[in-house]
Amino acid sequence: MNSSPLKTTEAAPTLNRRSFLTKGVAGLGAAALWSALGSKSWASTATAASEAPETSDINFGMIALTDCSPIVIAHEKGFFKKYGINAKITKGANWAAIRDNLSTGSIQATHMLLGMPLASTMGLAGSPKKPMVIPWLLNRNGQAITLKTELKGKVGADPKALKPFVDAAKKLGEPLSFAMTFPPGTHALWMRYYLGAGGINPDKDISLITVPPPQMVANMKIGKMDGFCVGEPWNARAISDGIGFTSVTTQDMWKDHPEKVCAFTEEFAEKNPKTVKAILKALHEASVWLDDMANRPEQCAIVSKATYINCDPKTILGRLQGNLDYGDGRKAQDEFYMHFSKRNCNYPQPKYAKWFLSQYRRWGLVTGTPDYEGIAKRVMRNDIYEEAMKEIGVTHGGLNNDSETLFDGVTFNPAEPEAYAKSFAVNSLKG
Secondary structure, eight states: OOOOOOOOOOOOOOHHHHHOOOOHHHHOHHHHHHHHHTTTTTHHHHHHHOOOOOSSEEEEEOOSSGGHHHHHHHHHTTTHTTOOOOOEEEEEEHHHHHHHHHHHSSSSSSEEEEHHHHHHHHTTTOOOOOOOEEEEEOOBEEEEEEEEETTTOOOOOOGGGGGGOOOOOOOHHOOOOOEETTTSSHHHHHHHHHHHHHHHHHTTTEEEEEOOOGGHHHHHHTTTTSEEHHHHHHHHHHTTTTTTEEEEEEEHHHHTOEEEEEEEEHHHHOOHHHHHHHHHHHHHHHHHHHGGGGGGGHHHHHHHHHHTSSSOHHHHHHHHHEEEEOSSEEEETTTTTBBTTTTTTTTOOOHHHHHHHHHHHHTTSSSSSOOHHHHHHHBOHHHHHHHHHHHOOOOOOOOOOOOOOTTOOOOOOOTOOHHHHHHSSSSOOOO
16 A cells, blocks of 8 residues: 555544443443543534444445546545545446446445446346435546547547448448447447447447456457447557557547446435445545645556556556547647546536436437436435535535537537437437
């Protein structure tokens, strides 16, 4: 471990309510009782106990992606312990395993694609129906679409340039293959949106496959795919390995888009509200630490370990500092690099759920009009977020219902998600 957990000052021993009631006060003299309570009154001791997490031992799930960092840093730097959480972190093999482990309770909180709690709550795309909640967005930005090196110099940032290659392969009966990480997840929707903007239907014109994030580079290396969408560091790794280049980053597509979340089952959140808020408080401190750019090298040293991402820290660091090399001669200093706290990053905006639902509608993952308002309200728990931040005196940017315009010039109005879903020429609408 590169740094020790935060040091805490040892408090005088306290007498908890259970031992007080079990032993009684008969055997304790006034002096002994006062000594046991230290300088705290019985009332203040009882209040402190009542604010403690209902469940202190929490197993967090994560996938080997840079945006797992808030959970890892909260653990490694002692922020979870500060708020009474004894954290354990378990790396999942793929997103389906993460979902299943959260559903069964073997993990209680997890790093997750924003779309996954929506899909689980609705029972979409093979997800068993299990209501989940999002009280915290872990990060914005920081994903990309990588294309194989054979397309370098032929396709840049505009997906329309990709269409002739897609059409030619389809005519030969050998459609091009593109990968994402989970059917209703963020990477799937970024890839679908990118292809759709190029006049390519992902359900008819290409083969869209599911590959776990750490396996993307290896699968491209052996020729199993022509492109993929995934989080960092695997896009940067494809460039360093000489097998691919970045066509667009997801922040090129949508500035400050939402990405990963910290998710819980609805049942766990209802039974353990203090635990959930304690976790959010720790994640806040970790996220503020992460957005101090002076800490980015240490972040990479920690999260790059085999226990977590298992990747060279140098491969992770460049894009975290906004140094963007697309691998095809284009370079940029990106002000919209992955961030974890600033610009109201963590607020679980209901409008983001509505955007995802609009894309599920567009691509036929739902039949008929979904309950945009009801599902967004049930899953995106900004009420929990606001309570937790209020308790530690954090000021946030609050609710945002502004429209969002993506790189194709199409504007999403959160007040009209169904009209938006039906507005695209390239679609797989059902019902």
